Amino acid sequence: MKLIAFLLSSFLLSSFNTAKCQVNNNTTVYVQEFTFDAVKDYNNNRRVAYYTIVGIESNEEGQFIQTKLRENNNVSRFFVYDGKNGKSKCMIETVSTMNETALHLLINDAISQYRETTLQNEQAQ
Numbered sequence: 001m002k003l004i005a006f007l008l009s010s011f012l013l014s015s016f017n018t019a020k021c022q023v024n025n026n027t028t029v030y031v032q033e034f035t036f037d038a039v040k041d042y043n044n045n046r047r048v049a050y051y052t053i054v055g056i057e058s059n060e061e062g063q064f065i066q067t068k069l070r071e072n073n074n075v076s077r078f079f080v081y082d083g084k085n086g087k088s089k090c091m092i093e094t095v096s097t098m099n100e101t102a103l104h105l106l107i108n109d110a111i112s113q114y115r116e117t118t119l120q121n122e123q124a125q
Contacts, residue, residue: 030111031055033087034104046076047096053107056080056088061114068110074098075106 033054041047056062062080069078069092077093092103 028112029108030115031104031108034100034107036100037089041096045096046093047098048091048093049103050089050091052083053088053090054086055107055111061111062088064114065107065110068113069106072106074102 031053033052035052037050037052039047039049056065059082062082066078066080069075074095075092075098077091079091081089081091083089094103
């Protein structure tokens with residue numbers, strides 16, 4: 001039993017570190033802070049989470065992120081609320097198998113897409 005627990009924890013830690021390295025090595029990290037305020041799993045394989053994020057620079061960027069995340073099949077609902085001191089409050093409902101690392105990657109990718117599109121539009125003018 002201890003061996004199974006050790007192997008499972010080693011696998012989970014390895015998966016987390018791999019995803020974390022991919023963020024740091026392949027893309028610019030836009031999300032400086034990502035803190036869960038509350039998480040609840042439901043019997044219907046759904047998870048609702050409320051968290052605080054630092055890295056969303058404008059309401060337009062927040063709206064873009066909402067649209068992008070809602071396009072993901074694992075995301076049922078996603079909202080960004082204005083926070084204080086550069087922090088945004090977010091709410092998401094996902095399938096319960098989606099973890100913090102996957103969510104962090106999705107948000108970071110959406111911010112990257114928004115900023116690249118904005119930069120291209122500014123250069124075209």
